[in-house]
Amino acid sequence: MSEVARRRFLQGAGVLGVAGALGTGTASATTRYQWLSGDHHAHTQYSYDGMYTVEQQIRGALRHGTDWLVITDHGHASHEAHSVEATAADLLHARRKFPQLLLWHGMEWNVPGAEHATLFFEDCRDEAGVLRDFERQFDWRLNGAEASSPANEKKALDAIRFLQTKIRNGTMKSALVFVNHPMRNGRVAPHELRALRDLAPDIVVGMEAAPGAQGDGDPLRGPGGHRGGYSNSPGSNSYAPYPPEAYRTYGGFDWMTAKVGGVWDSLLAEGLGWWITSNSDSHFNSRDTIVRVPEPGGQFDLTGKHLDPVDSGPPQVSPPYVDFFPGEFSRTVVGATRRTRGAVMEGLRAGRAWVSHGGLVDDLRFDVYASGGTRTMGGRLRVRRGSDVSVLVKARLATRPNSAGFIPRLRRLDLIKGAVTGRSSSETLATPHVKVERSYEPRWHYAVFTHTFRNVREPFYLRLRGTDGNRGAFEPQADTPGAANPWEDLWCYTNPIFVEVR
Structure with missing residues (x-):
């Protein structure tokens, strides 16, 4: 101009x-900042419902301009028993091979009394051991604490206190937790968001403004799909006061964020720093040519890992190929003082970020x-x-x-x-x-x-x-x-x- x-x-x-x-x-x-694009929610073959190797996920992310990435495989009995060290080894190799990418070993936590959240650490000694210990004690797939109840909500708070103790005793420098796809099932109540944030405002800092699975509603994939996988209605563990319209996405964004004057604004109106992100939740990526190979029965349950997928040639567009690679559709752009993992975490903790689709x-x-x-x-x-x-x-x-x-x-x-x-x-x-x-x-x-x-x-x-x-x-x-x-x-x-x- x-x-x-x-x-x-x-x-x-x-x-x-x-x-x-x-x-x-x-x-x-x-x-004052370097603005770095990234994703804190992506899966690999170490998730029961995932497919990609760590390196495949990283290569896809780099093709789409990703600066930072957190690998967040699901909490699961087989994952806790077999996958944590194997993932750590793959990530150690990947950090050496792809030094241009800031990379974390996190997990997608099944939150007691709620649904899912991203968890990752900064400068943690024995990172794999701490992740496994956390998963064993506080993931509802392992401890049976799924149902919405005061006792299970307390269990979630105890999990955050566990992280606080690890920070105080020097095991790790810091930790971050983001609530994932909050209204997909309506299982995280407003009082739970406030309680988690009030207990640890430097750890539990926000939520996904928009879920992954953004291609699920695309008519190319057949009838009946719901963008973001938001196809549910209230269930026995849902928070009853949520209205029916809360279980849908709006322009791809969660109702908590998209509704002006809604849940997000109600938290901000209290003066609370409660920040938003947008992520891929990558499992099977739309139009990708990579597919799973046939596996022996019980492959994941016995080993905590799916077999390495292969390139099939033709692009895949039908379900479950409804996700995108990190950075391909969703971006969370963070203002960091340096190009380091600690600086990205500090930027996320400070809310110094914006999100965009497409x-x-x-x-x-x-x-x-x-x-x-x-x-x-x-x-x-x-x-x-x-x-x-x-x-x-x-x-x-x-x-x-x-x-x-x-x-x-x-x-x-x-x-x-x-x-x-x-x-x-x-x-x-x-x-x-x-x-x-x-x-x-x-x-x-x-x-x-x-x-x-x-x-x-x-x-x-x-x-x-x-x-x-x-x-x-x-x-x-x-x-x-x-x-x-x-x-x-x-x-x-x-x-x-x-x-x-x-």
């Missing part, structure tokens, strides 16, 4: 007044600034009552075809504002004090927007979402079973920035 055209664009968008902030004035908080945007920067300084996603800006607070958004739109072969177009960005009203009931599902404050329509490859809140009097938070608008509406719509091609309904979201007024 020429400088003349750029200035006209800024003026038309009402942002000429921040031109100084884009140059020699207030520096963007986002420029390559909708190449880059997204979101800062809030006032006389008190500048903050980016996950930050808290402290200002005096009566101050002016400004928002600066920079979006670099896609210029290259995505994995589906087309260049997506970001048609609208929404700036969402919510009031911070303080702690409420642990069962709170919604807050009324949230609205779309302003919307922007990007028209060039590099778009810059701003908005200023004058004379602020009360605390609030801000977050962004964006869409391709392909469904004719700028609010997320419920995905239609068997008719939800994920590439035709793309969204992006940022984590919030809090403004604290004193």
